Amino acid sequence: MIQINLLPFRAARKKEDVQQQAVIFLGTILVVGVILAGITWYLNSGITKKQEEIAYLQKEVSHYNKIARQAEKLRQELVLLRKKLAVITSLDKSRRNAFSLFRIMVDMLIEKRMWLTEVKTRDQRPERGDVEKGKKDKADAPEKSDIPDMSQLKVEMEIQGIALDNKTVADFMTRLETQGMFSDVRLVTLKQEILKQKDREDISLKQFLVTCMARPIPEDLTAESLVGRKYEKPFSALVIQQFGEPEELDGTNSKQWVAWFPDGDFTITTDKKTSEITAVTPGKTPKK
Secondary structure, X not given: OOOOOOHHHHHHHHHHHHHHHHHHHHHHHHHHHHHHHHHHHHHHHHHHHHHHHHHHHHHHHHXXXXXXXXXXXXXXXXXXXXXXXXXXXXXXXXXXXXXXXXHHHHHHOOOOXXXXXXXXXXXXXXXXXXHHHHHHHOOOOOOOOOOOOXXXXXXXXXXXXXXXXXXXXXXXXXXXXXXXXXXXXXEEEEEEEEEOOOOOOOEEEEEEEEEEEEOOOOOOOOOHHHOOOEOOOOHHHHHHHHHOOOEEOOOOOOOEEEEEEOOOOEEEEEEOOOOEEEEEEEOOOOOO
């Protein structure tokens, strides 16, 4: 009987199986390595892209922060300029206010019987309580500007001069009181002053000091803004001060008053019963 030894075949088959498993294992490792390498490359690419985006955004943030700082600087400069403009406007209004008041006061002088030697004006701001009340009343109103409200100011005036007699001083004070622009007119001092002359008889004069409170002159009026307003003191004094002495025209009767203002070159029609200005027309209408 023939016997075949299968041990070498089995050993070779086993070796072949081991080699095959080793190839599969190595192939699996290789595939996994390639996949991991691909994933790593993809992630690294994503990280690089994100880093570039972050760098770009940081650059943009730095750029816009610089713009924001410049804008804040410009805003602060604008606030400062507005404050300066408010001060300049306030000073200009005060100057025009004092000049206008002085013009009105000159018209109150009694010609050839009195002379002014010095006029002082001082703006008086309202009490804190009045300011707070004004702010509360205007809380719902939009803020127009940073310019101070001149209507909240009062002007205290000190008027020094000389007159021929006591009656002249009294007449001057009466004119101030009835003009409508001045209130709280008071005589502070009144004393005699002798003007000595060489070849003539000495003249006895009255040196006086009068104080009063003056209404602030509002912003410039326009002809159109007069319609609906009442033509009575102190508003009428402001109209005359700005547009000149009115000239009464034909058309005036018991119901209405028609007048032409030369400096403004317009004609107004006023209801005599209510003193309301009912119409404003350009030029001198009707012409005399």
